[in-house]
Amino acid sequence: MSTGSPSKSRSAAPDGISTFKGQERALRADRLGTGGLLLSVLAATAPLMVVAGVMPTTFAVMGIVGQPLLFVVLGVVLVLFGIGYAEMSRHVHNAGAFYAYISRGLGGTAGASAAMVALVAYNALQAGIYGIFGFEVAGLLATYAEVTVAWWIPALVALAVVGALGWLKIDVNARVLGVLLVIEVALVVIFDVAAIADPGPEGLSLHPFNPDTLSGAGVGTALCFCIAAFLGFEQAPVYAEETSRPHILVPRVMFLAVGGTAAFFAFSSWALTVAAGPGGIVPAAQEQSAGLLFFLTEPRLGGTFTDVLHVLFVTGMFAAMLSFHNVVARYAFAMGREGLLPSAFGRTTGSSGAPGTGSLLQTAVSAVIVIAFALTDDGPDGDPTAPVLHLFTWFGNIGALGVILLMAAASLSVVVFFVRRGAAGTQGWRLVTSALAGLALVVIAFYTVKDFDVLVGAGPGSSLSWILPGIIGLAIVAGLVQGLVMKARAPEAHARIGQGNEAFQLEKEAESRSS
DSSP: OOOOOOTTOEOOOGGOOOOEETOOOSSSSSOBBHHHHHHHHTTTOHHHHIIIEEEHHHHEEEEEOTTTHHHHHHHHHHHHHOOOOOOOTTOOOOOTTTTHHHHHHHHHHHHHHHHHHHHHHHHHHHHHHHHHHHHHHHHHHHHHHHOOOTTHHHHHHHHHHHHHHHOHHHHHHHHHHHHHHHHHHHHHHHHHHHHSSSSTTTTTOOOGGGGGGGGGGTHHHHHHHHHHEEEEEEEEEEGGGGGGGGHHHHHHHHHHHHHHHHHHHHHHHHHHHHHHHTTHHHHHHHHHGGGGGHHHHHHHHHHHHHHHHHHHHHHHHHHHHHHHHHHHHHHHHHHHHHTTTTTGGGGGOOOSSSSSHHHHHHHHHHHHHHHHHHTTTTTOOOOOOOHHHHHHHHHHHHHHHHHHHHHHHHHHHHHHHHHHTTTTTTTTHHHHHHHHHHHHHHHHHHHHTTTHHHHHHOOOTTTHHHHHHHHHHHHHHHHHHHHHHHHHOOHHHHHHTTHHHHHHHHHHHHHHHHO
């Protein structure tokens, strides 16, 4: 492919997909090793945001002491999911990951639906974090600089910075993510050790790991809260095209991410129960809310450490935003390359090889959502934080539901893919693990929809309980319709859904032979 001006030279591709000279439709390989890929994936889990935000919320809302055991259970489920998912990654290398896998197993129409769900879900997750980020930064400025700003100002500044970094090379982003992640994890580990060294009134109790703590109502909904903490590990295949050995690196990173995340969160949530006491953790979480971690660190590690932890809480959210931004950009790139979005999204930025148009799309979507919430009223009760907290909880749970459904569909796709290839015998144990994981994920998705009012803090009769999950439902239907229309009008393009760079390489070879 020549490097002429894109404005002057265009070659026709089959089914109306255009290729501009000088703009690649394949992401640059050999840009990520194990370390860079692992850091990019783990950054999305935002460990400090989970420890300071998700864990206290789960204790407070669900009243379940056995949260550490929930993380162990979810770790097992996601390892089971990862076995088949990782094996699939050896056969499919596509920045579209979820939808590419689903396409290969369940067909192009299902893949088109999965692509739309992924685009909506990850955009929702990203937009939600901007809300809580802006709120926390505004609080820090008020506390330490005595400067009062509206939450949406730091949110929009962060949005602009993340958008700019989206145009840079992925290895630059990986370094940014890595530094923030390592410091974040180190501070949480310091708290964990301090809590064990100076336990609460009940001592080093292992009661939170007792299965009896999970009896009764609310366990299914608590699983919904906790599974959101793992979101990010499934992103490893999104970067497959940018690694030199995706069949080795992607599975390795996935299992490192799942195993490490499960152990880290189980241990850290246990440390919270040790610091407050198993009998006191729920009332403490209900009283302190997102301030629980900081409330427990100050008497053990001092005010300076707690202040640093507050700052790292913010930088950890920034790392998560950067990671989700990269994922959305790559999904848009993959969809544009295959005709599910306009072809402009399927080309990389010439200077960096990054999916620049997809990056702009993510920035624009987030900007519209943040501005929309910034323009809303203070809420019916006059609470100025209402739009912020709504943005974070509403969109965070919309995104989590979408990813849970994608993982369930991917589990089914793994089974169908290998059965159709006649590999059911050789891959038998992987198919069993995928089926078990898929069943567990369907159960979690059911409870997510059933108790969505609890997840977003709405009343039992609130219309939000069906409007918000309905957004994912609309994405499913819209994708199915798009896939069916494409199958009827452009069957060759429909057949390429999920093929990614493989189809592009075949197309290039055909063009070279014809010339």
